[in-house]
Every structure is written in C-alpha cells, then in structure tokens.
Amino acid sequence: MTGPVLETPRLILRPTRAEDFDGFVELMSDAEHVRFIGGAVPPSTTWRQMMTIAGSWQLEGFAFFSVIEKSSGRWVGRLGPWRPHGWPGTEVGWSILRSEGGKGYGTEGSAAAMDWAFNHLGWTDIIHCIDPDNVGSQGVARKLGSTNRGPGQMPAPFDHLPVDIWGQTREQWAENRKRFDWLT
Numbered sequence: 001m002t003g004p005v006l007e008t009p010r011l012i013l014r015p016t017r018a019e020d021f022d023g024f025v026e027l028m029s030d031a032e033h034v035r036f037i038g039g040a041v042p043p044s045t046t047w048r049q050m051m052t053i054a055g056s057w058q059l060e061g062f063a064f065f066s067v068i069e070k071s072s073g074r075w076v077g078r079l080g081p082w083r084p085h086g087w088p089g090t091e092v093g094w095s096i097l098r099s100e101g102g103k104g105y106g107t108e109g110s111a112a113a114m115d116w117a118f119n120h121l122g123w124t125d126i127i128h129c130i131d132p133d134n135v136g137s138q139g140v141a142r143k144l145g146s147t148n149r150g151p152g153q154m155p156a157p158f159d160h161l162p163v164d165i166w167g168q169t170r171e172q173w174a175e176n177r178k179r180f181d182w183l184t
Contacts (some may be wrong), residue, residue: 013066016063063082080094084155107166110140129152152166
C-alpha cells in the first residue's frame with residue numbers, strides 16, 4: 001500500500017496493512033469502548049471495515065492511518081482523514097485502543113493528520129463527528145482547538161445516532177497548530 005508515513009514524537013502514522021487486522025479486531029470487539037462509533041462488530045465485519053479503509057487509500061488517496069507506537073511497534077489505533085459518501089464534511093477522526101487511552105495518542109496523531117489534510121489534501125475545513133456523551137473525544141477535539149458547531153446528521157445506517165459536529169477552518173488551524181511545536 002502506498003501513501004504517506006507521518007511521524008510524531010511517539011507515533012508512526014501509515015496506511016493500513018493486512019498485518020493490522022488483529023489490532024482492528026481488538027479495537028472493534030470492545031463493546032464499551034466503541035459504543036460511540038457504532039458499537040462492537042464481529043471479526044468478519046471488522047475485516048470489511050479495514051478493507052474499506054484500505055480501499056479509500058487506493059481510490060481517494062487518504063483514509064484513516066494505522067497508528068503505530070514507536071517504542072513498541074504495536075498497532076494502537078486508527079485515525080485521520082475520513083469522508084465516506086454522505087458524510088457531513090471532511091473529517092479527521094480517531095479511535096485508540098482502550099489500553100492506550102489517556103496517553104494523548106489521539107491528540108498527537110490527529111494534530112499530525114489535520115496538518116497533513118490541510119497542507120496536502122487542500123482541505124479548508126475539518127470536522128469531528130462526536131456523540132454528545134463522548135466526553136473523551138470532546139476533550140481531544142478541544143485540545144486540537146476545535147469547537148462544537150452543534151448537532152449534525154450522519155448518513156444511513158448511522159442516521160439514528162446523535163452526533164455533534166466539532167471543527168475548525170484552515171485559518172483557525174493555522175493558529176491552533178502553534179500548540180504543537182513539533183509539527184514541521
């Protein structure tokens with residue numbers, strides 16, 4: 001799979017590979033942890049989700065990155081640019097394994113992904129679709145400098161799920177990225 005490899009102080013962000021499947025299964029089988037992103041699914045559905053991400057890299061030139069912890073080489077999540085058909089905007093989203101929560105990986109990786117989306121994809125606006133009860137993701141959005149723009153509407157089959165649209169413009173990010181002095 002071709003695509004960019006981004007590095008942060010603690011992470012490597014790269015396109016999805018077949019070897020990432022076990023990490024995806026670990027993430028998507030944790031019902032409590034993934035309740036805000038559609039809920040737990042069996043490995044067969046996780047495989048289809050992973051293939052959708054890989055296909056997006058091939059067809060659109062962007063998708064969620066696999067997040068690799070530099071110190072261990074372990075897959076710890078997925079994050080990055082995402083724009084499925086009918087989505088309410090150009091999103092940078094994140095899902096980090098529960099075991100890796102609280103380390104700031106979502107913020108660190110998403111800052112690098114946002115910078116890449118604005119600078120290389122030419123996006124002028126980035127959103128984050130966040131369940132109103134997902135306090136953890138709201139915290140990540142705030143750290144990135146995004147604000148809650150209010151309720152949004154997801155496409156089917158997620159159209160029944162409540163979602164707030166958080167986000168910021170390219171101009172706002174130009175100011176907010178100064179918080180991340182390691183971005184070059």
